[in-house]
Amino acid sequence: MATLTISSKYQVAIPKEIREALHLTPGQKVQVIAYEDRLELIPVQPLHRMKGFLEGIDTEVPREGDRV
Template sequence: MSATATVSSKFQIAIPKEVRERMGLRPGQKVAFIAKLDGVMIVPVPEREDIQGMARGANPEGYRDRNDRF
């Protein structure tokens, strides 16, 4: 897939339709811009409800916290 957008004078862009549809973006949804060496990655920010419980059953044994650091 190859799509382009033009940066406006206010530094805004419109995400092309084919990209919005492929990513499943909807109006009002937040996206994160992650700078890479050769460009920018745009990823949707998940809603709390979407990720709630995803670590259920995880084993915290061996977990290191700030108190373990030197």
């Protein structure tokens, strides 16, 4: 598990092994979510990289009668 330190300006540096594993690049946007007692950092992906990520998902789910 990697750790980081919050600077006096409340800045953090993401450890190299995490940056490489997630293919993060300088200037890339990251969403920050406070969830219970932790922070979650979620890399924002360009829309063109999201193409096809739901391929193969089961769309046959029970629906209420007024939903199409």
